[in-house]
Amino acid sequence: MALDQVRWGMIGCGAVAERKSAPAFDKIAHSRLVAVMGRNPAKAADYAARHGVARWYADAEKLIADPEVNAVYIATPPASHAEYALQALAAGKPVYVEKPMACRYGECLTMNQAAEAAGLPLFVAYYRRALPYFLHVKELLDAGAIGTILAVNISLVQSPRPADRNPDRLPWRVKPEIAGGGYFFDLACHTLDVLDFMLGPIIDVSGHSANRGGLYPAEDTVSASFRFANGAIGSGFWCFAAAETGRADRVEILGSAGTIRFASFAFTPIVLENGTGTRQWLPPNPENIQLHLIEAIVAELRGLGRSPSTGATAARTQWVMDAIAGHLA
Structure with a gap:
């Protein structure tokens, strides 16, 4: 076309x-x-x-x-x-x-x-596959800045939003019949997808999900363990019912020669630590x-x-989310 x-x-x-x-x-x-x-x-x-x-x-x-x-x-x-x-x-x-x-x-x-x-x-x-922020992380990885990729750790912890506390007017994002799940499905998919872009497909995954806050029908606390096709392993934790003191937004990629840390949503500086020292970058986002x-x-x-x-790459991400949440047959 x-x-x-x-x-x-x-x-x-x-x-x-x-x-x-x-x-x-x-x-x-x-x-x-x-x-x-x-x-x-x-x-x-x-x-x-x-x-x-x-x-x-x-x-x-x-x-x-x-x-x-x-x-x-x-x-x-x-x-x-x-x-x-x-x-x-x-x-x-x-x-x-x-x-x-x-x-x-x-x-x-x-x-x-x-x-x-x-x-x-x-x-x-x-x-995120086209944003300069995440493209810079991928460039560092592709250039071997941290050596062989060994492991990935994801942590996203948020507090309930005001609308989550009103059972009569809950946001559609916490209604599984509309959203597929809760904030895990709405937000974690971004991180899992950009890791697919940076590191390749996740080929093995398991997880646990629960509703610990009791504010809405969907899951609000999720953990996962996964393995990439390149051999790297990973873990993830997502919670949307925590106190303000527990808030976190961090992805850490561990390599044989260094570490890269960045955020999925907060766009805090990308941090690279390796044998040459510590460096930081913060590429700007477009207005839209x-x-x-x-x-x-x-x-x-x-x-x-x-x-x-594409639909092919996005389907892989959906498969990972469904596997974590226990929705695959």
Whole structure:
């Protein structure tokens, strides 16, 4: 596929579309957001008016069928990702879907099979694969800055959010029927995916999950043990019910000749310690954090490059998450 101009139709007008993603479509050459859809007509019309989008819909099928739309961005919660992706692919339009790719690994396989059958690309919003911050970590690893990679340790600990304490108005991110799980599925996927990008696939994984805070139905405390195809081993701990004093956001990669530490979300300085001493870097993020990944997607759709995040890579991440949470048969 080689499009001259990528004309995006966006399904979903929620928070992620305000700054993280949608504004980037109009900042990239040969790319434009031409239509948006939201189930609430008033919100869809408001989003279109505020962002200068020509058309809005309250029906996803109508947006997908719009002849001006030749690529579809799905910015809804995970429970509807597979449904909308399959509709768009059946209409002959490539798809960019938010992360996590779906609620379960089986849905990811169905989406990838549909994309292959249609001969169309399927991309997933694991934008850390294109951010300078994480690219710098990968460059250090690829250059042998810490020697042979031995092990990885992940720690993400957060406190409950105010909305988590209101059982009558819980966020969709802690409702398994909508999100696939809780904050583990929403956040840990970013770290697991970028490690797949840096170190290669995880091929063996086990885990434990529990609800220790009792605030919502989903898991809030998770531990995991895993092994990469390159032989490195890893462990992870995620907790979203801790006191403020326990907060942490750290990834540590241990090598035979040094250590690299960085954060998944806080973007604290990257720290390298090896035989030459200690050095730090803090590459800047773009205003719209998905910008660089969308640039790569537009380039691929125009036949000029390749996106680092695809349905195939995202399905691997979903498999790891499902294995940790005990959702695989």
